[in-house]
Amino acid sequence: MNARVKIENLYKVFAKDPAPALAMLKAGSSKSQVQEALGVVVGVHDLSLSVPAGAMYMVMGLSGSGKSTLARCINRLNEPSAGRILLDGDDICALNEPALREVRRNRISMVFQHFALLPNRRVIENVEFGLKLRGVGAAERRKRAEEVLAVVGLTRWGYHMPHELSGGMRQRVGLARALATDADVLIMDEAFSALDPLIRTEMQDELLRLQRVLKKTILFITHDFQEALKLGTRIAVMSEGKLVREGTPQSIVLEPGSDYVAAFTRDVDRSRLFDARSVMSPLAIVATRDDGTVVGCGAGGDQAGFLVDGEQRVLGRFSVDAMAQARAGVSGLASEADFICVPAETKIVDVACRYRPGQPMGVLDESGRLIGLLDASKILAGIGAGRVSASTGVLHD
Ligand SMILES: Nc1ncnc2c1ncn2[C@@H]1O[C@H](COP(=O)(O)OP(=O)(O)OP(=O)(O)O)[C@@H](O)[C@H]1O
Numbered sequence: 001m002n003a004r005v006k007i008e009n010l011y012k013v014f015a016k017d018p019a020p021a022l023a024m025l026k027a028g029s030s031k032s033q034v035q036e037a038l039g040v041v042v043g044v045h046d047l048s049l050s051v052p053a054g055a056m057y058m059v060m061g062l063s064g065s066g067k068s069t070l071a072r073c074i075n076r077l078n079e080p081s082a083g084r085i086l087l088d089g090d091d092i093c094a095l096n097e098p099a100l101r102e103v104r105r106n107r108i109s110m111v112f113q114h115f116a117l118l119p120n121r122r123v124i125e126n127v128e129f130g131l132k133l134r135g136v137g138a139a140e141r142r143k144r145a146e147e148v149l150a151v152v153g154l155t156r157w158g159y160h161m162p163h164e165l166s167g168g169m170r171q172r173v174g175l176a177r178a179l180a181t182d183a184d185v186l187i188m189d190e191a192f193s194a195l196d197p198l199i200r201t202e203m204q205d206e207l208l209r210l211q212r213v214l215k216k217t218i219l220f221i222t223h224d225f226q227e228a229l230k231l232g233t234r235i236a237v238m239s240e241g242k243l244v245r246e247g248t249p250q251s252i253v254l255e256p257g258s259d260y261v262a263a264f265t266r267d268v269d270r271s272r273l274f275d276a277r278s279v280m281s282p283l284a285i286v287a288t289r290d291d292g293t294v295v296g297c298g299a300g301g302d303q304a305g306f307l308v309d310g311e312q313r314v315l316g317r318f319s320v321d322a323m324a325q326a327r328a329g330v331s332g333l334a335s336e337a338d339f340i341c342v343p344a345e346t347k348i349v350d351v352a353c354r355y356r357p358g359q360p361m362g363v364l365d366e367s368g369r370l371i372g373l374l375d376a377s378k379i380l381a382g383i384g385a386g387r388v389s390a391s392t393g394v395l396h397d
């Protein structure tokens, strides 16, 4: 895994002299014990994580868990007390002032919850601001600003003043300003949290769309688990300055690992999170015939199945009865032509809509080959995934 940002054993203690607090933390004390004994606040407590290049990496946790402190340590708006922060292998903590300024201007952009747009400058001048600081010439920065305004859908608003824009549009200006710098790493701290729900959904979709094109490495801070699930390729959960859980959205919902994390996952709509691939039964060959192979799921019993050709493409469906006969060695059974197959990445909610009682559903890979089977029990397992602690072992990360 190619880590663009790597954080190693990071500590942030808000104190003139962090040494006594660090000593206590390293000896096993918690954030609250340190606060009680020394009266200093611990922001980040021995945190390590690795953000792969191109990831949409979500950091989530309750208010005060240390998310913003972590984000601000990455470009040293907060000076780390101990640990290392590597950007493409370079230790940010070791940089001198000019080198740090260079990183902030060219390599890491930040987007905050409330953008400080310059109120008496036009939208386009706000977008250009970072480029101006970098010394980019007037004509070039105007061209670049116009490009990114188009990207965030604000072409017509460049020559308006910020107060003429809605909150959502202003947020887009902030995003445009961050994008204009060409930095590979974007840190977005609660960037959408102040928006009303409809605009927030729009901005999330916009960011997903942009990310498909731009492929930046994004560290996105949120206290909203639904937002983390929707946007994230990975999620890190923080509590009391510590990292308590890290993984893919699906794996965190399946195995929260603690009550703290489980509380976030409780209301998650599993049917929109898990896909056909994650709950399907693998295929097993039931019979080989001249005209193809009869496949069903490995468990045997009362399952229907499919007839496939040599390339695993579905030719027809076998009813439960026909499958039982095929298993018993009866030959010459006819398959039925009406079958339902779904692409492997179809969400369970959409799988459920296509389900017909008594019929198996085939799961197809990107080249149309049959790779698994779904029945009602698998679909229901997907909807309830992770709610019961005893896993049935059918779900894959
Ligand atoms: N400049 C500061 N001086 C002292 N303590 C601070 C400072 N900034 C943050 N803290 C403390 O560090 C801890 C983590 O705060 P932080 O702002 O990182 O939390 P957060 O997870 O971003 O919360 P929120 O969701 O409310 O934004 C808190 O206990 C907070 O009081």
Ligand SMILES: [Mg+2]
Pocket (backbone or CB within 6 Å): 067, 068, 069, 189, 190
């Ligand atoms: Mg915060």
